[in-house]
Amino acid sequence: MPTNTKPGWVLALTSIASLMVLLDAMVVTTALTTIRLDLGATIEQxxxxxxxxxxxxAVLLATAAALGDRYGRRRLFTIGLTVFTVASAACALSPGIGALIAARAVQGVGSAMVMPHAMALLAAAYPPERRARALGVFSSVSGLATLGGPVAGGAIxxxxxxxxxxxxxxxxxxxxxxxVRVRIPESTGPGHRLDVGGLALAAAGALGLVWGLIKGNDAGWTxxxxxxxLTAGVAALAAFVAWELRVERPMLPMRLFARRGFAAGNASGFLLYTAIFGSAFLMAQFFQVTEHTGPLGAGVRMMPWTATLFLIAPVAGALINRVGERPLLTAGLxxxxIGFGSLALLATPGRPYPQLILPLVIAGCGVSLAxxxxxxxxxxAVPRESIGTASGTFNTLRQLGGVFGVAILAAVFTAxxxxxxxxxxxxxxRPALGVAALLSIAGAAAGGWIPGRPVSSEAAAPPVPRPVGADARTAVR
Incomplete structure (x- = not known):
């Protein structure tokens, strides 16, 4: 049993774990040129x-969340950290690009068990009136991984x-x-039967669409x-929606999308990360190829985009209860x-780097707010009993946004x-960054559908799960 269950420990450990797993989503970006030359990789690889x-x-997040509800969130969180750590060693030992890709896939399995439970454990540790501020800190740390990964990767x-x-x-x-084993209490949620059919259809749909987007320029779009x-991917996703509407225990209850805050928050989050991941994939390479910098130089040049997140996201989290999510989300996107659109106009070989700093800062401030x-x-936006599902859904769509962002912007770049x-x-x-700007505009429009007042009702707040074998009030004290 944990010897210390203070919320500060939960915030620290879940934030660091999330930083580690999310860092690996983007930490390779500034090393891509080195990996390409070292392992002879193509842009497709x-x-x-x-x-x-x-x-x-992305595709295993919802299943991992359901397993945590049934068998214990801390238990799945710990297993996920173990899988991720072992797979990281396998990545480092990879003799070729194929082995590296395979080990990266296993890393993703571990990450899928970490992220939904990090957010659920954090939400359980704080009362509603303190939760938004804690999520702001969590966002600044985990979000720093998304944008700070290129800097760390370049330095290493x-x-x-x-x-x-x-x-x-x-x-x-x-x-x-x-x-984690001694500082975070165990908790469970409603135990439901796993939605194996939904998992298979979601995975098939995402894989079909991503495969088509990556192969389009080489094999021909027709x-x-x-x-x-692409057709199989669309059909599988349509079948997934139909399945989720009919199955008794869906991995993604479609009824939640009837809630404006849930639907709009997920839509804008998906588009936000589509633009971020796709831009970061290309931006680090842009500085290395056009300005002939090393990996570290590319990471340093991206810091105006990165540093703003660490400074502004906690402030934005504190402002949510005062002004609501909608103005922050729409203004941020x-x-x-504006930042990405300006870069699309200015990013030419020979352009002095100082002229790119302001657009990078503007884009970074936008991310920090959103x-x-x-x-x-x-x-x-969800009732108490649906916090695990909401967390898993948001993180699933965030990661799927990253997958599609890399595929879409790389397709535009290659064309x-x-x-x-x-x-x-x-x-x-330049046209790839223009597409990222359009995706951001679409995300701002989606964010406009969020209810105008901040969510402050106790009824709408995430649940405080009952710890296994202990009184709930003791566990969250």
């Missing part, structure tokens, strides 16, 4: 180096080798596993392989659109440019 992780992460890849990106997870993971893959608002809108020269890379990078 580089995409799978990122997407193998995020795809397994240039200071040593790209393998150390993964070796560093091993001691951190071991310490976290030990502390080729039987691409058209068949609009700012991201991240905690999207999370809080989604979680705060318009390539690695042949700085001019060729910029020719593909």
């Amino acid at each position: 580089l995409e799978w180096t990122v997407n193998a992780y995020t795809l397994t992460f 890849a240039q200071g040593g080798s790209w393998q150390w990106i993964f070796w560093l997870n091993v001691p951190i993971g071991a310490v976290l596993i030990a502390l 080729s039987p392989e691409v058209l068949g893959s 609009a700012g991201q659109a 991240m905690p608002a999207a999370q809080n809108a989604t979680i705060g 318009q440019g390539g690695y042949g020269s700085p001019e060729a890379f910029a020719a593909g990078f």
Whole structure:
């Protein structure tokens, strides 16, 4: 049994664990050029180096959340950290690009068990009036991984080798596993039968669409392989929706999407991360190819985008209860659109870097406002018993957004440019950033449907799960 159940420990441990697993979603971006040269990878294989992780992460989140409700959230959280840590060592030991992609997929399995339970355990530890501020801190730390990953990856890849990106997870993971067992109480939720059919259809749909998007430029968008893959993906997702509407215990209850805050928060969050992941995938390579910087130099040049998140997201979390999620989310995504749109116009070979700083700062401020608002809108819109499902849904769509973002923007890049020269890379990078700006605008429009007042009702707040074998009031004290 835990010897200390203070909320501060839960916040610290769940934030660090989330930082670690989310960092690996983007930490390879500044090392992609090094990996491409070291392992002889193509751009398609580089995409799978990122997407193998995020795809397994995304499609298994809901199932992992359901397993945690049944067998214990802390237990699944700990197992996930173990799987992630072992898979990180396998990534570092990979002899070729195929082995690296496979190990990245296993890393995603571990991450899927960590993230939904991190948010559920955190929500359980804080009362409603303190939860938004805690989520703001959580967002600033975990969100820093999304944008700060390129900086860390660049420093590690240039200071040593790209393998150390993964070796560093091993001691951190071991310490976290030990502390979680003694500092976080066990809790469960309503135990439901696993929705195996829903899991299979969701995985098939996502894989079909991503496969078609990645193969489109090479095989041809009208080729039987691409058209068949895209059609199968759409059909599988349609079947998934139909299945979820009919099955007795769905992994994703469609009734929740009747709630405006839940539907709009998830839609805007999906588009937010689509733009972020796709842009980060290309931006780190842009600085290395067009300005001939090393991995660390590319990461440093992205810091105006990164640092704003750490500074502004906690403030945004504190403002949610005062002004509501809608203005923060719409303003944030609009700012991201302005930043990315400006970069699409300015990012040319030979352009002085200082001219790119302001657009990077504007995009970073936008992300910082939008991240905690999207999370809080989604979680705060559901009844108490649905917190696990809401957390799993938000994280699933966040990771799927990342998968589609990399696939979509890489497809635009490949259609318009390539690695042949700085001019060729910029020719593909600029329209890809323009697409990221359009995705951000769509996310702002979706955020406009969130109810205008902040969610402050106790009835709408996430539940405080009852710890196993202990009084609930003691566990959250």
